[in-house]
Amino acid sequence: MEVTVETMAHIEYGEPAPATPPKKTTRKRLAEADAWLRVGAGLSAEIGLIADRPDLAVEVRLGGTRVGAAAAFYPDQALIEIGAKAFGKIDPDTIDPDDPFDRERYLPAWGALTHEGAHARHSKWVTPVKARGTALGEAAAMLEESRAEARLIAARPGDVRYLRACVADLVMADFPATLPDEPWAAAHAAGLIMARVDAGILERRTVWPVEREARRVLGRDTYSELQRIWKKASTIGDEDAEGMLTLAAAWCKALGADAAEPAPGSGDGEEATAGEGAGGAGESAPKPKGKIAAAVRRATRKIARDAAAEGPEIPVSAKGEERKHREKVLAISRRVFPATSPDEEAGGKRGPSPVLGNRIPAEPERAAAARLGRALRKAAVRERIETRTTSVAPPGRLNLRAAITREAQRAAGSIPTAEPWSATHRRHAPNPPLKVGIAVDVSGSMSAATGPVASAAWILSHAARYAGPDNASATVAFGEQVTAITRPGKPPAQVPQFRAACSTERVSEAIDALDGILDLSSPGAARLLVIVSDGMFVGYGETDGARARVARLTKAGCAVLWLDLFGGYSDVPPGATRVTLTRPAEAADAIGKAAVTALAAAR
Structure with a gap:
């Protein structure tokens, strides 16, 4: 049985494969093709941010890509093709690529675009002509899939969700009909799926059956060696062809395959593919039923269920639901930020303030705030309007x-x-205002970090002011209650000293209060939420509440940073960017770099 890898994220060097003879065109079909061309033009305006290059064009083809895959990238032509089938049954006239919310309707197609953008951005090496069609070339191309995605999400972590949808709907969906229980095919299943777990694209809990069956077919030692190879591939440079081919040769050696010959199982006359493909390859091929194929089917269903729970399509009543949410967070923000001074509001009816006193900021803290302000100003800069x-x-x-x-x-x-x-x-587009919300944890588990917490909060609030006169920031402390520390436009002159002795954490209310006072859920500004916490919430529902709010804000385009003051041991919700710190006054560069990356990914 022939087993090859036909990549969904196909890279064609040189001219594409000859097009099949065109079918008889009709007026309706021409109109539909024109509609998809308009969608392609809209995607062309978006791909530059993903691929970090201005020369790319995107074409959505009604009859599918010229190579038969769901999507293809042609480096020599700076062109990305996407088959219209990747969008499902959506009317192309209703697609608005510029609207982040509209992408919810075609997440797999946007994921395909994102994956091709990863290749355009990071796949700078070319497989030698003599290696094409061999086991060596096939292994190198397979390793490049997860490597390119890993490099992309390092710069754009918000793209993980799109890549995950693409893998589930377009990549893994092609496995069940074509994958036999043979070593080479099992290795490719692991290299295309489990490598994405180690790259941070997929979650191990959703695809562990694939790992179990791959280990069964390959054996523990061989599987461990292949895992070492794909992890090493993620560290290879974008132009290091020699490094990738060396790892591909090691892959072939581990499987006992001749690197110079076609991949094991090919050339016996049967047509079947295993790997990344959704463009019609293998539609009439035999359908072997193996345990690996069954494991992939189960993993695909699990990922699809998780995706539906994480981000369902925006319903028609979304505006009404958004209005209800807005009313809720505004009510919370009015309670946390009443029409009184912070000093009046902090004490009295709502209990004692966590602020014990204030101190004069140290010179390193002032310098750190200035440096971070410059970094935030850079992060808020928008691309030129075309x-x-x-x-x-x-x-x-x-x-x-x-x-x-x-x-x-x-x-x-x-x-x-x-x-x-x-x-x-x-x-050049005018820079939008920057809104920064800061939430600091003052529960008992943070008692050892009160100094860094206070320093980080002061640096961040002043950095937002240094970044521009129209910017706004607000700070709250959360424990058994949520206390307003600073209001928009009023960074503290001195560094507040916190007392961390609360027995619980009302982190959900803290996030809602900042959302309400700064409107972090709405477009029109560069938005950043910074949470300083160990993430260990004992209050009922607070962990799930924090996760839901972080997911909602990142989906709405608000970047979320989570400052970890405990050496990487803080429990950070998915979607938030972890920044590990020990002395915030000396880590402005780390915060600034993370903020630039998070804001760019959230655009």
Whole structure:
């Protein structure tokens, strides 16, 4: 049985495969193709942020990509193709690639775009011609899949969700019909699925049956050696072809395969594929039923259920639900930030304030706030705005299709309406205001870190002010109650000293209060939530509440940083970016770097 890897995230070097003979076109089909071309133009405007390069174009093809995969990247043409089938049954006229909420309807397709963007950004090496079609080339291409994704999420952690949806709906969905229980195929299943666990794309709890069956087929020692290889691949540089081929040779050796020959199982006349593919390959192939294939099916269903629970499609009544949520957080923020001074509100009816006193900020803290302010200002900078116009005459770029249409209109005696020349005009977009919410944990488990907590809160609040005059920040302390420390526009002159002795943590209320006072859930500003906590919440429902709120804010485009003052042992919710600190006054650069990355990923 032939077993090859036909990548969903296919990379074609040089010219693409010849297109199949076109079917007879109809007016309806042409209109649909034009609609998908408009979607491709919208995706072209978004891919630059993912791939960190301005020259890429995206084309959504009604008949599928020219190589038969669900999506393909052609480096020599700076082109990404996506098959229209990846979008399901969505009407292309209703798709708005610029709307983050609209992407919920086509997460797998956006994940395919994100994966191709990972290749465009990080796959800078080329498989030698003599290695193509061999076990060596196949192993190198397989290792590159998780390596490119791992490099992407290091810079854009918010893209994990899209990649996960793509893997579940387009990659793993192609396994059950084609995967036999053979060593080479089992190794590829592990290399494409379990490698993504170690890369941080998939969660082990959802795909552990695949690992169990792969270990059964391969044996413990062989599996461990392959795992060592794919982990090593994630550290290889983007242009290190020699390093990737060396690891691919080690992969073949571990499986007892001849690296210079076609992959084991190929060439026996049967057509089957195993790996990343969703573009029709193997539709008429035999369907062997093995334990690995069954494990992949179970893992696929589990990932799909988790994705539905994590981020369901935005319902028609979303505006009403959003309004209810907004009313709730505004009520909480009015209670935490009443129309009185923080000093008046901190004591009295709501109990004693966690602030014991204030001290003059040290010079290192002032310097750290200034450096972090510059980093936040840089993080809030937006890309240049591009406006594309068309005309009947130069200057600009000639669109051959429009030129032919114009000549045909003229030859037919009608007034030419096609405009074959296009030009792109770029201008800098004004920087939006920056909103920074800071929540500090003052429960008993934080008693050993009260000094760093106070320092971090003061540095962050002043950094937001240094980043720009229109910026706003607010700080709350949460324990048995939520206490307002600073209000928007009023960073503290001195460093507050906290008392951490509370027996519980009301972290959910703290996040809602900052959301309400700063409007962290709404677009129109660069938004950042910073939480200083060990993440060990004993209050009923607080852990789940924090996770739900972090997920909601990151989905809405608000970046979330979690400052870990305990050497990496804090329990950080998914979606938040962990920043491990010991002395915040000396870690402004680390906070700034994490903030730049988180804000860029949240755009």
